[in-house]
Amino acid sequence: xxxxxxxxxxxxxxxxxxxxxxxxxxxxxxxxxxxxxxxxxxxxxxxxxxxxxxxxxxxxxxxxxxxxxxxxxxxxxxxxxxxxxxxxxxxxxxxxxxxxxxxxxxxxxxxxxxxxxxxxxxxxxxxxxxxxxxxxxxxxxxxxxxxxxxxxxxxxxxx
Amino acid sequence: xxxxxxxxxxxxxxxxxxxxxxxxxxxxxxxxxxxxxxxxxxxxxxxxxxxxxxxxxxxxxxxxxxxxxxxxxxxxxxxxxxxxxxxxxxxxxxxxxxxxxxxxxxxxxxxxxxxxxxxxxxxxxxxxxxxxxxxxxxxxxxxxxxxxxxxxxx
Numbered sequence: 564x565x566x567x568x569x570x571x572x573x574x575x576x577x578x579x580x581x582x583x584x585x586x587x588x589x590x591x592x593x594x595x596x597x598x599x600x601x602x603x604x605x606x607x608x609x610x611x612x613x614x615x616x617x618x619x620x621x622x623x624x625x626x627x628x629x630x631x632x633x634x635x636x637x638x639x640x641x642x643x644x645x646x647x648x649x650x651x652x653x654x655x656x657x658x659x660x661x662x663x664x665x666x667x668x669x670x671x672x673x674x675x676x677x678x679x680x681x682x683x684x685x686x687x688x689x690x691x692x693x694x695x696x697x698x699x700x701x702x703x704x705x706x707x708x709x710x711x712x713x714x715x716x717x718x719x720x721x722x
Numbered sequence: 723x724x725x726x727x728x729x730x731x732x733x734x735x736x737x738x739x740x741x742x743x744x745x746x747x748x749x750x751x752x753x754x755x756x757x758x759x760x761x762x763x764x765x766x767x768x769x770x771x772x773x774x775x776x777x778x779x780x781x782x783x784x785x786x787x788x789x790x791x792x793x794x795x796x797x798x799x800x801x802x803x804x805x806x807x808x809x810x811x812x813x814x815x816x817x818x819x820x821x822x823x824x825x826x827x828x829x830x831x832x833x834x835x836x837x838x839x840x841x842x843x844x845x846x847x848x849x850x851x852x853x854x855x856x857x858x859x860x861x862x863x864x865x866x867x868x869x870x871x872x873x874x875x876x
Contacts, residue, residue, distance in 0.1 A: 618842070622871065624837045624838075624872065624874060625837045625839060626875060630876065
């Protein structure tokens with residue numbers, strides 16, 4: 564598709580694109596992947612420590628310890644975002660810090676901070692879920708679709 | 723540049739030696755067919771004979787690393803820990819053990835769990851029964867509490 568698009572461009576633009584692609588700094592893909600893997604792994608490791616802490620010290624089973632763990636991680640993210648630390652982690656590791664639940668927390672909290680100056684209702688209230696809203700919508704929607712497929716398979720297929 | 727190379731090799735050496743030494747120790751510790759079980763006996767309370775029998779049967783499975791079990795008059799509660807890589811097939815294993823237990827204890831109600839929390843709680847209860855720290859009523863109450871905890875979903 565990219566090639567087709569290129570053919571429709573005027574010759575100067577094509578020339579420029581060739582010129583540009585030769586001089587473009589290549590993204591360090593492997594390095595980024597490793598960074599994301601390590602930072603994401605560390606976040607999950609911290610999550611596992613918190614889960615184990617809840618299992619040993621409170622009345623939570625492996626099954627039920629997930630909810631308080633998520634809440635704790637989001638609380639920690641809130642503090643880190645407020646103090647401006649999470650931005651740096653995000654810059655360093657990319658998807659490694661965006662994919663775990665901490666990334667979701669960061670998306671909500673940072674936009675809440677950003678729109679604070681526009682007031683609590685029209686600023687924070689209406690803009691807080693600007694980034695995180697789609698995540699919820701598509702999460703719920705895809706869960707619905709999967710549940711529908713499963714129900715159909717179980718009811719009719721007898722799996 | 724040189725310092726980083728030296729540092730890298732140092733780290734590598736540390737990592738390799740650390741990994742090279744540990745596994746044999748661990749293997750020695752949990753020699754294949756002796757999972758972490760303690761047989762408990764208590765004459766004053768309810769006899770823990772079914773629990774001990776369950777431990778005997780389950781200890782034949784190599785992948786099980788710890789078995790905790792307590793029984794009341796008509797129900798038996800078993801919690802096991804399996805080797806970590808076996809957790810991928812946990813649901814199948816759980817079914818298999820449950821079936822096995824039902825075959826052996828036909829007239830008892832069987833509760834089965836692989837949850838870490840249940841293992842911990844049953845271990846505490848086992849210790850209490852073993853040291854005679856608990857009355858029959860308290861024991862049955864605790865048993866019910868653990869059974870309820872095991873059923874919690876959220």
